[in-house]
Amino acid sequence: MRLMGLILLALAAGLYLGFGGDPLGALLFRLDPGLLNLVQAVVQRYLLPMLWDSVLLPVLEAPVWVVPLVLGAALTLFGWMRARG
Numbered sequence: 001m002r003l004m005g006l007i008l009l010a011l012a013a014g015l016y017l018g019f020g021g022d023p024l025g026a027l028l029f030r031l032d033p034g035l036l037n038l039v040q041a042v043v044q045r046y047l048l049p050m051l052w053d054s055v056l057l058p059v060l061e062a063p064v065w066v067v068p069l070v071l072g073a074a075l076t077l078f079g080w081m082r083a084r085g
Contacts, residue, residue: 002079008072015065024067025060036060 019027028035043052059067 001075001082005072005075005077005079008068008075010072012065012069012072015068016063019064021063023061024064027064028060 025036039056040052043049043056
């Protein structure tokens with residue numbers, strides 16, 4: 001778990017150096033323009049409609065490096081706590 005966390009932290013650093021403060025949604029749009037529309041339709045139709053506005057939209061508006069940073073920090077912390085206890 002710690003190793004995966006460290007890999008995600010390294011990925012976050014690389015994304016920060018490569019893309020800076022570009023939003024995650026803008027990067028995904030550059031990679032595949034139809035992807036965001038598809039994900040929005042699936043989430044709002046088959047899951048929970050307010051999940052898109054409350055959770056996924058703020059994640060897509062965050063800088064591209066924030067998601068791997070948060071996940072990597074959480075995995076590293078949990079792995080460290082698990083190893084100590």
